Amino acid sequence: MPRYALLVEYDGAPFVGWQRQHGGLSVQQVLEEAAAPLNGGVPARMMASGRTDAGVHALGQVVQLDLARDLPPERLREALNFHSRPHPVSVVRAARAPADWFARFSCIKRGYRYRILNRRARPALEAGRVWHVAPPLDAAAMHAAAQGLLGRHDFSAFRAAACQAKDALRTLDRLEVTRRGEEITVETEARSFLHHQVRNLVGTLVEVGFGRQPVSWPRALLEGRDRTAAGQTAPPEGLTFLFARYPERIDWQ
Amino acid sequence: MPRYALLVEYDGAPFVGWQRQHGGLSVQQVLEEAAAPLNGGVPARMMASGRTDAGVHALGQVVQLDLARDLPPERLREALNFHSRPHPVSVVRAARAPADWFARFSCIKRGYRYRILNRRARPALEAGRVWHVAPPLDAAAMHAAAQGLLGRHDFSAFRAAACQAKDALRTLDRLEVTRRGEEITVETEARSFLHHQVRNLVGTLVEVGFGRQPVSWPRALLEGRDRTAAGQTAPPEGLTFLFARYPERIDWQ
Structure with a gap:
């Protein structure tokens, strides 16, 4: 399963925060569901470098994603931005990442x-x-x-x-x-x-x-x-x- | 009737523009109605330096206002900001202005x-x-x-x-x-x-x-x-x- 890194921007106002939780929409849910059509219809699991709280914004959140399909990063980015509409979440960049890279645990700053x-x-x-x-x-x-x-x-x-x-x-x-x-x-x-x-x-x-x-x-x-x-x-x-x-x-x- | 100048900030998104018109809320209407309680209950007429279109924002719009009452500019500003809630319009500064000053016609830049x-x-x-x-x-x-x-x-x-x-x-x-x-x-x-x-x-x-x-x-x-x-x-x-x-x-x- 190829691993990807995503650089993500969002307006935190309408969300319960980065992380999925009961009782509200999270940025994670929006992106994972946007990735489903690229992942055989199954939401793809993501992990973020920082679990921002409800209302907190991001200009440079980094997210890790393992996908069932091998896709050029540009196409992945465009597809996620298409499927995540109209939520104020945008994948600004995407990249292939090594299998031993983790958005959260590899982060040094x-x-x-x-x-x-x-x-x-x-x-x-x-x-x-x-x-x-x-x-x-x-x-x-x-x-x-x-x-x-x-x-x-x-x-x-x-x-x-x-x-x-x-x-x-x-x-x-x-x-x-x-x-x-x-x-x-x-x-x-x-x-x-x-x-x-x-x-x-x-x-x-x-x-x-x-x-x-x-x-x-x-x-x-x-x-x-x-x-x-x-x-x-x-x-x-x-x-x-x-x-x-x-x-x-x-x-x- | 004392004349005032107001320095006004607004998010243009929810408005039909600066100017009052049928079929929608204008920045002018929000401010004129916010001034009514200071003007014997009657909306006070205002004129802006620039009539911005629907959706256009302002950080430094200048507005002219003639009021039935003489009020310290600070109090006028605070009262307008109180009565204009929750609309995204804010009176950032207020000043007394000479009777021959016009927000629109006196403007040189x-x-x-x-x-x-x-x-x-x-x-x-x-x-x-x-x-x-x-x-x-x-x-x-x-x-x-x-x-x-x-x-x-x-x-x-x-x-x-x-x-x-x-x-x-x-x-x-x-x-x-x-x-x-x-x-x-x-x-x-x-x-x-x-x-x-x-x-x-x-x-x-x-x-x-x-x-x-x-x-x-x-x-x-x-x-x-x-x-x-x-x-x-x-x-x-x-x-x-x-x-x-x-x-x-x-x-x-």
Whole structure:
């Protein structure tokens, strides 16, 4: 069975998240059902590099797919985009992948972006794609606080109660807060993230941005390892899965 | 009656356009009805700097409003944003304006941006905000062709049949085509535009981008003044009204 890699974009709003679950439509279900006509009528099983939550968007999700048929990647891409209509899911690129490549386990770096619209007026054109925060935020203070979290740590303080990872040790390689006019962007990279880690980090940095907590607070929270002490979980609509990186060269078509 | 200026953002998708008309909801109607509670229960009449078509977005539409009551601009802005919910219309700023200021007639420069997503795969996250053009476009050729249209000309070849302007003489100050990855942006500025002018210009430049027409073609069309000879009208969802400029200093709050 030939293995493929897919580079996938989606608007998270109408979905229960990447992963199939009862009670709603997932991105996984849309793509697996779109692949059925290419797989002898049987939905093809897929696995993603990152299991995004309900409402979280993706520009560069990477998905693994084993197909009963050998198809040129361009044709696979076009067929999946045809059969997944009208859902806001698009296969931007496709590639043949080695049999020992895994979208999830082979991934060595993941990147996310979180967008905050920081102004009094609610969003209109960017509604559903940004977190609206009305009081002024000090992005420079948020950035300074973020730098104290880089490196290898136990991130228990920023982990969802439902997180299924065996341990909370993660290495945060980048956590950058920048302002451009009314928009504040948080960009982060790590080999892997805990469940809700990015949204919990953003919710915590925002407390520093408001001036309610000092720049040293997120680092102190990290060391305290107590989730109940940290900031709120930032809402999903501001978050976008940007990229997944692999040691293997993927010949995207 | 105090006059106000409003800086307005909207997602054009659910509207019949800026202007009130039978058979659908307009941005004007949403805002005028949102102003009624501040105007003795009577919808307040508004006029916009540019009457955008159905589906066209705005980040910097400027609107004029005469109100029965004198209100601090901040309060006016907050009240309009409260009463216009849940429509994707947002008053980003408000200001007091002189009685001899008009959003439409005082405007000395208008700016638009047109976004093209140029890739095989259909848009997902940016669906409804870009024109999806699948075959590869040569943005440099489009830009070169655009430069032949700058200056004061009779733009009859790029004007909608329904255009109500007395003449088609306009001065195009900027028409810039740039590519950034898969996205091509056309940015344009003029004192005023004819009905459908920007979308007709984009539809024409795209023919050059495909290589179906030479770089000299848009200039030749301009000189021919024949609308039926030009390219298609590009779809509205790629277009955003960016700004309106005035000689008066507006003290936005």
